[in-house]
Amino acid sequence: MTPETPLSVPSGGTFGGVTVRQATEADVGAMSAQLCRAFADDPVMAHVFRNEGRRTKAMTAYFTSQIRGDYLRFGGCYTTDDHLGAAVWGPAGKPLLTGMAGIANLVKVLPYVVSHLKSTLDMISLIESMHPHEPHWYLATLGTDPDAQGRGIGSALMRPVLDHCDAEGLPAYLESSKERNVPFYARHGFTVVKEVPLPHGGPSIWTMWRKPQGPPAL
Numbered sequence: 646m647t648p649e650t651p652l653s654v655p656s657g658g659t660f661g662g663v664t665v666r667q668a669t670e671a672d673v674g675a676m677s678a679q680l681c682r683a684f685a686d687d688p689v690m691a692h693v694f695r696n697e698g699r700r701t702k703a704m705t706a707y708f709t710s711q712i713r714g715d716y717l718r719f720g721g722c723y724t725t726d727d728h729l730g731a732a733v734w735g736p737a738g739k740p741l742l743t744g745m746a747g748i749a750n751l752v753k754v755l756p757y758v759v760s761h762l763k764s765t766l767d768m769i770s771l772i773e774s775m776h777p778h779e780p781h782w783y784l785a786t787l788g789t790d791p792d793a794q795g796r797g798i799g800s801a802l803m804r805p806v807l808d809h810c811d812a813e814g815l816p817a818y819l820e821s822s823k824e825r826n827v828p829f830y831a832r833h834g835f836t837v838v839k840e841v842p843l844p845h846g847g848p849s850i851w852t853m854w855r856k857p858q859g860p861p862a863l
Contacts, residue, residue, distance in 0.1 A: 652736040653813065654720035655805040663801035668722035668731070670713070675728040677708040683730075683788030688848035689822040693765055694757050703757035708786070710753050716785065723802050729793040732802035735783035737815050741773070764845035771844060775852055777818055782806050784819035803833055810857050817855040827851050834858055 657666040668676060681704045684690050694703035712733060716722050721734035758765040776783070784806075789799045810817050819835065821827050827837060835853040842849050 652719055652738050653809070654736050655809040657723060657805050660801040660804040661797040663725065663796070663798050665723045665725055665730075665732075665802050665805060667720055668712070668717060668724045670717065672722075672724050672728070673709060673713050673717065676712060676722070676724055676731040677705050679728050679790050680708045680731055680786060680788045681705055682790055685791070687822050689843070689850065692843065692847045693768070695761065696757070699757060703754065706753040706757065710751070711786065721782070721806070723805060725798065725802075728790075729796075730789040730798040730802050731786070732784065732799075732806075733786040734806050735785055737780040737782055739783075761845075764847070767844045768847060771841070772820060772850070775820075775841065777816070777854070780815060782810055782815060782817045784817060787819075799829070800833065807833060807855070810855070814857045816857060819853050821851040821853060822848070824849070824851065827853070 654667075657664070659665075681701050684704060685701075690700065690704055691697075694700045694707075696703070712722055716733050716735060716739075719736050719739045721736045721739070723732040723734070724730065755762075784803070787799055787802060789796075789802075807817065809815070817835070819830065820841075821830060830853050831837075833855070835855040838852040838854050840849050840851050
């Protein structure tokens with residue numbers, strides 16, 4: 646599978662009054678800034694980017710690299726015109742970013758984790774080892790601006806892909822970094838596989854799996 650290989654990816658739509666669309670290169674900066682706000686109190690981000698004074702810059706580098714370097718070209722990134730939310734999905738069939746390309750994608754993040762690089766790499770290795778091998782959609786990141794939470798934006802950002810999964814008979818997978826978000830994902834059909842403590846005294850994450858639930862209702 647190469648970046649030029651076409652993948653079956655939904656374009657977006659309006660769900661619960663919220664219109665979402667596929668992101669473009671022009672959206673990356675605003676999406677990264679919005680995700681920094683959404684993840685400001687995230688325990689995994691705090692564990693990885695331990696210098697509180699540099700954390701926003703570190704998360705900006707991380708989200709920018711994640712979106713632009715690994716996901717955007719495959720079409721699974723979604724946002725809203727007002728950039729109050731973002732979803733970063735890996736389509737079924739998207740290759741993993743490994744080897745020199747994977748290393749290059751981490752360069753901008755390296756200055757923020759160099760003091761505890763081994764624990765960071767151990768965490769990445771553990772998370773990657775738990776990924777299912779069967780074809781599935783992977784929700785790498787979902788975040789809503791704190792001032793806009795409770796408006797259905799997060800749910801709307803997931804709907805294009807979840808409806809696509811149901812129509813195509815594909816499962817979906819994610820890791821929740823907050824226990825309080827588990828019920829939200831459960832309402833969308835995800836079930837907890839297991840709670841996983843991250844290595845070197847890190848917080849827990851919750852791996853979650855969603856079976857296809859049949860074609861979406863018309």
